[in-house]
Amino acid sequence: MAKINMLQAINDALSIAMETDDKAMLFGEDVGHFGGVFRATSGLQEKFGKQRCFNSPLTEQGIAGFANGLASNGMTAIAEIQFADYIFPAIDQIVNETAKFRYRSGNEFNVGGVTFRTPYGGGIAGGHYHSQSPEAYFTQTAGLKVVVPRNAYQAKGLLLASIRDKNPVIFFEPKRIYRANVGEVPDEAYEIELGKAEVVTQGSDITLLSWGAQMEIIEDAAKMAAKKGISCEVIDLRTLAPWDVETVANSVRKTGRLLINHEAPLTGGFAGEIAATIQEECFLHLESPIARVCGLDTPYPLVHEKEYMPDALKTFEAIKASVKF
Amino acid sequence: MSNATSSTETVHRVSFLDKDSMNIPILKILQADGTTYEKAVLPVIDQALAEKIYDTCVFTRVLDERMLGAQRQGRISFYMTCTGEEASIIGSTAALDDGDVILAQYREHAAIRYRGFTTEQFMNQLFSNEKDLGKGRQMPIHYGSEALNYQTISSPLATQIPQATGVGYSLKMLGKRNLAICYFGEGAASEGDFHAGLNMAAVLNSPTIFFCRNNGYAISTPTEEQFVGNGIASRGVGYGMHTIRVDGNDMLAVLAATQQARAYAIENNAPVLIEAMTYRLGAHSSSDDPSGYRSKEEEEKWQMHDPVKRFKLWMMNKGWLTEEQDNQLYDKYRQEVLAELKVAEKLPLPHVDTLIQDVYDEPTPRLKAQLESLKQHVKKYPESYPNSAGRV
Numbered sequence: 001m002a003k004i005n006m007l008q009a010i011n012d013a014l015s016i017a018m019e020t021d022d023k024a025m026l027f028g029e030d031v032g033h034f035g036g037v038f039r040a041t042s043g044l045q046e047k048f049g050k051q052r053c054f055n056s057p058l059t060e061q062g063i064a065g066f067a068n069g070l071a072s073n074g075m076t077a078i079a080e081i082q083f084a085d086y087i088f089p090a091i092d093q094i095v096n097e098t099a100k101f102r103y104r105s106g107n108e109f110n111v112g113g114v115t116f117r118t119p120y121g122g123g124i125a126g127g128h129y130h131s132q133s134p135e136a137y138f139t140q141t142a143g144l145k146v147v148v149p150r151n152a153y154q155a156k157g158l159l160l161a162s163i164r165d166k167n168p169v170i171f172f173e174p175k176r177i178y179r180a181n182v183g184e185v186p187d188e189a190y191e192i193e194l195g196k197a198e199v200v201t202q203g204s205d206i207t208l209l210s211w212g213a214q215m216e217i218i219e220d221a222a223k224m225a226a227k228k229g230i231s232c233e234v235i236d237l238r239t240l241a242p243w244d245v246e247t248v249a250n251s252v253r254k255t256g257r258l259l260i261n262h263e264a265p266l267t268g269g270f271a272g273e274i275a276a277t278i279q280e281e282c283f284l285h286l287e288s289p290i291a292r293v294c295g296l297d298t299p300y301p302l303v304h305e306k307e308y309m310p311d312a313l314k315t316f317e318a319i320k321a322s323v324k325f
Numbered sequence: 326m327s328n329a330t331s332s333t334e335t336v337h338r339v340s341f342l343d344k345d346s347m348n349i350p351i352l353k354i355l356q357a358d359g360t361t362y363e364k365a366v367l368p369v370i371d372q373a374l375a376e377k378i379y380d381t382c383v384f385t386r387v388l389d390e391r392m393l394g395a396q397r398q399g400r401i402s403f404y405m406t407c408t409g410e411e412a413s414i415i416g417s418t419a420a421l422d423d424g425d426v427i428l429a430q431y432r433e434h435a436a437i438r439y440r441g442f443t444t445e446q447f448m449n450q451l452f453s454n455e456k457d458l459g460k461g462r463q464m465p466i467h468y469g470s471e472a473l474n475y476q477t478i479s480s481p482l483a484t485q486i487p488q489a490t491g492v493g494y495s496l497k498m499l500g501k502r503n504l505a506i507c508y509f510g511e512g513a514a515s516e517g518d519f520h521a522g523l524n525m526a527a528v529l530n531s532p533t534i535f536f537c538r539n540n541g542y543a544i545s546t547p548t549e550e551q552f553v554g555n556g557i558a559s560r561g562v563g564y565g566m567h568t569i570r571v572d573g574n575d576m577l578a579v580l581a582a583t584q585q586a587r588a589y590a591i592e593n594n595a596p597v598l599i600e601a602m603t604y605r606l607g608a609h610s611s612s613d614d615p616s617g618y619r620s621k622e623e624e625e626k627w628q629m630h631d632p633v634k635r636f637k638l639w640m641m642n643k644g645w646l647t648e649e650q651d652n653q654l655y656d657k658y659r660q661e662v663l664a665e666l667k668v669a670e671k672l673p674l675p676h677v678d679t680l681i682q683d684v685y686d687e688p689t690p691r692l693k694a695q696l697e698s699l700k701q702h703v704k705k706y707p708e709s710y711p712n713s714a715g716r717v
Contacts, residue, residue, distance in 0.1 A: 029543070029544070029546065030543075030544050030545045030546055032546075032550070033545070033618060034544075034545035034546075034617055034618050035617075037544060037545075037612075037613075054550075055545075055546045055550045057512075057515035057546075057550075057551050057552065058482060058512040058513060058515040058516060058543050058546065058551065059515045059516050059517060060516075061516075061517045062515070062517070085480070085481065086481055086482075088481070089481075089516060089517060089518070125402040125403070125464070126464065127462065127463045127464040127467070127480075128462065128463060128480070129463075129464075129479070129480035129481055130464070130480070266695075267691070296680065296681070296692075296695050296696075296699070297684070297689075297691060297692055297695060298680060298681060298684050298692070299462070299684065301461075301462055301680060302453055302461055302462050302463060302464060303453045303461035303462070303674045303675055303712060304461075304675075304677060304679075304680045304712070304713070306709070306710055306712065307677055307680060307699055307703070307710055307712070307713055308680070311709075313702070313706050313709055314702060317702065317705075
């Protein structure tokens with residue numbers, strides 16, 4: 001088992017997907033010979049040829065529509081949107097077409113073979129347009145699955161499962177930890193089931209829930225809390241749509257408290273949906289209000305990135321407040 | 326007849342048009358040695374205009390060289406040069422009135438300089454300090470100034486194109502003898518916004534110049550993987566607008582084309598498309614390394630078409646510039662850029678209170694509460710928020 005970073009794990013998953021499915025195609029801006037601006041598709045055009053792995057013209061709506069067309073005719077479309085901030089020109093194709101292809105045709109047609117990969121998130125001094133976390137725009141769209149990995153191992157297994165899933169998936173990749181996250185990843189193919197959260201650390205006083213790059217933030221906060229004698233149960237949601245209510249609810253029934261952390265702004269963020277569902281499921285078990293530690297309700301800033309971010313210290317403060325409530 | 330095509334000829338056997346059906350000439354005025362082509366019709370230009378253009382070229386070269394260096398030293402986070410494309414940008418801006426509104430992509434800082442953006446203003450933006458007009462909210466090179474009619478840069482590609490159509494239309498409705506000029510690359514011309522913007526401009530008679538910098542690459546993607554039609558110019562004709570292709574490294578050709586495009590657009594309330602054939606001599610940005618997708622030989626070939634050098638030779642031929650004056654100009658700007666850089670990098674970053682400003686015209690109660698809570702948190706952990714600590 002080799003130690004590789006998340007980009008290598010993603011590259012590995014893509015390579016396996018292409019090898020094991022000759023109908024799989026990989027495309028997007030700069031993904032061909034250059035291997036993508038983050039090099040996630042490095043070497044894949046050489047391996048699979050220009051017919052299957054190629055640069056698209058610079059048009060996200062075109063990329064998404066083309067992916068829909070491929071998949072509607074039985075192909076496996078793996079499309080890259082270079083930054084999640086640039087997914088919005090494609091939103092008509094994704095929200096009105098990808099998500100509704102099956103439903104609107106009474107299952108005469110479907111585009112379950114589509115996977116959109118896109119790097120998201122801040123912490124890289126990227127300002128408004130290289131930092132956003134737009135997952136909540138898509139979690140409200142029935143028909144799409146939304147998946148976010150937290151590390152290299154998870155990325156490989158979740159991406160392979162996403163590509164092979166019978167439904168369209170938006171796979172958000174935490175670019176802040178693309179290279180920083182290094183871990184043991186099996187060489188062989190494996191899938192991690194979609195729709196299942198993972199309890200990363202067992203605990204008894206409060207449940208901390210997040211996904212993607214924020215997982216290491218809540219794990220840091222959990223360590224700070226442990227020094228104060230607070231035992232945190234840490235959960236990685238992994239799939240946001242459809243999300244694993246049962247695992248989260250079981251944990252909250254045990255701990256009596258829940259904190260949700262995400263980088264996207266607080267208002268309208270996915271934490272609101274989780275909080276509403278968990279208070280329905282676990283009302284009589286809750287010992288404090290469900291806490292949300294999220295981005296501020298501003299566009300993603302540049303010089304005040306540190307101030308904006310729902311970091312470990314803010315999470316730690318919210319843990320203490322929840323326990324003391 | 327409602328279907329406004331202009332076929333005057335009827336045929337009775339199948340024959341297709343192809344991309345070579347339209348012959349698009351390229352305007353060239355200035356030769357590599359700084360002389361003009363025989364029979365070339367020159368733009369309107371006197372010594373003062375030529376000097377202002379050349380001054381902007383030199384400033385831009387110096388700025389790009391110094392600030393890419395500053396990025397490499399870790400003093401700023403990001404940079405983009407416009408090296409190789411100065412004639413396209415400056416030659417076109419120099420043809421405009423200061424009341425014409427510029428909507429640029431991101432590689433057009435020479436245009437805002439031509440309009441009067443000061444060295445200090447450049448540095449304040451690049452260092453995101455408290456004097457940055459954009460309040461430190463965007464990455465370096467995202468300049469903007471209402472006073473200079475240069476709309477603030479937005480990173481997403483091509484969004485400015487239909488906006489320019491709207492700006493041009495608004496200038497017409499306000500009764501101004503001004504237009505909008507929109508800069509974009511040949512890669513951005515693949516976005517849906519390009520097609521929407523050009524068609525709307527033609528249909529709605531918006532006085533707008535669409536200026537395409539066809540510089541060969543969209544990050545790593547070469548033009549032959551971007552389109553296979555006859556460049557971007559053929560599309561202008563398709564949308565029914567006046568269109569011209571120029572040598573984008575030829576300052577006089579760009580100036581001439583844009584002067585006449587402007588006159589036509591204002592007189593007729595109509596859009597014009599200019600396709601400037603040029604080459605991005607530098608990397609896409611400081612985050613990019615072109616050695617992964619193009620050869621040194623190709624870059625060297627284009628170095629020989631350096632637009633600034635060509636214009637310099639013309640200036641010298643006219644007796645408007647000497648080598649000594651040229652050296653003095655470079656020295657002046659090297660010193661000025663360095664001096665302003667040293668001032669700007671020491672200025673404080675914008676105050677944390679600015680974080681919630683301009684989300685709306687006034688901060689909402691919820692935003693105010695979020696800021697207050699943030700400040701309490703910063704007070705508790707000042708060492709973790711060095712930009713705001715001591716100022717909350």
